[in-house]
Amino acid sequence: MTPIVEVRALHKRFGELEVLKGIDFTVAEGEVVSVIGASGSGKTTLLRCLNLLEEFHQGEVLIGGEAIGYHTRRGQRARMGEQEIARQRAMTGMVFQSFNLFPHMSALDNVTLGLTKVRGMPRNQAIELGDHWLERVGMLERRDYRPSQLSGGQQQRVAIARAIAMNPKVMLFDEATSALDPERVGEVLETIRSLAQEGMTMVLVTHEMRFARDVSDKVVFMEDGRIAEQGPPERLFMHPESPRLQAFLKTSSF
Amino acid sequence: MDWSYFFNEVMNNRDALLHGTAITFAVSLIAILAGTVLGIVIGIAVTYGNKPLRWPARLYIDIIRGTPVLVLVLATFYVSSAVGLNLTAFQAGALALTLFCASHVGEILRGALQSLSRGQIEAGRAIGLTFGGIFRYILFPQALRFALPTWITAAVEMVKASTLLSVIGVAELLLTTQQIISNNFLNMQFYLLAGVIYFLIDFAIEQVGRFIGRRLEQPTRRMV
């Protein structure tokens, strides 16, 4: 079966600074992959390449078998047009560390905007689906609230509903709980966990090691723009091979 | 003071006064509408454009905003005829005010857009919106709310600036008033009358602005 996400020899630079130095990994359907690693190792950048929020310079990213972002015309690698990139972005759902809800819209409108304007869904159908996902993340009673009237955890759950309502092939989470008060972390992790259990394909960048160990099918450890080690969580957390990972796990809290 | 003489004169010159008011109103309206549309384009270019778009837009805003309106009006009038564009005084004046208005709207919009977090743009991209959609549904509605009060001020400025078109012979309200006064010497009364008419036009603009503002304050549910 074709993997949902396939990354081949991915390279990315910011100016002179090479941030991704040849990344290879795959995510199968229904798989939950956690990406861990020290600050600055390139986790966020990798995730942002998967939905084309960053450009990359070498290698390929395939989502559902489709190479995204770039095509080769007469031997020349060129970035695709805006429409095409927008369509490909909607194949992935992204949840940001800082929620990034649209502040002038209700929770429901945040969820339905993409459905009506990108998917072209009739408004009443979009509301129905929006309500469904808001209920799923426990936010239905707050559907008419503005983001400023919601706690961080509630905003993040709305953001999850907004992303997943678009029916993406894979959900990408970039430290979805890092900006939350400690007492709000649990509710968001619980939401993510339940989506994982329902078979949603996911890539999670996280500093929550215990959570990564519990929900993941596979863990990817990044070190200075490379994948230093990857495999099932039991192996990586219990029997890390590389000294770097051993050191990283010692300094991480569980 | 002989008020009956004044009222008589008002009645005698009422066509000219109405015409002058209409010209002032028309030229201001054209400048505000066209200037706002052009200003939005310039504001987008200066905030989100790549270098070849951003630089000309930045230059435009800085130069036009830094030029006295009177100079702008005279320059548009004489330059347009020098390059063979046969604009009437009214057209040249409307063009000058439009360019002036656009520079202000561009700068106002830039300020409002820059206060919005970049994260919203990325969230819009992530759900598959193109930049057009992001601007229309996410950025513009918020920028409009921030910018509305300053935009109203700018619109009122346009009405005031329209008095400068008298120097190129556009028979707007001020020039009309001056012509009437040169016949009947009722300086104070007619300037006062002109002042009241200008005030009413400005007042109307502010009311329209307030109305738009109230519409924006309502929940966005119905608007999107």
Ligand SMILES: Nc1ncnc2c1ncn2[C@@H]1O[C@H](COP(=O)(O)OP(=O)(O)OP(=O)(O)O)[C@@H](O)[C@H]1O
């Ligand atoms: N827009 C940018 N311009 C220049 N350099 C950048 C940019 N974004 C990230 N970097 C650099 O790229 C490297 C990887 O950053 P990235 O944000 O991917 O790390 P990370 O693993 O997500 O770190 P953290 O755990 O702190 O979130 C860092 O050295 C960072 O300084």
Ligand SMILES: [Mg+2]
């Ligand atoms: Mg990061």
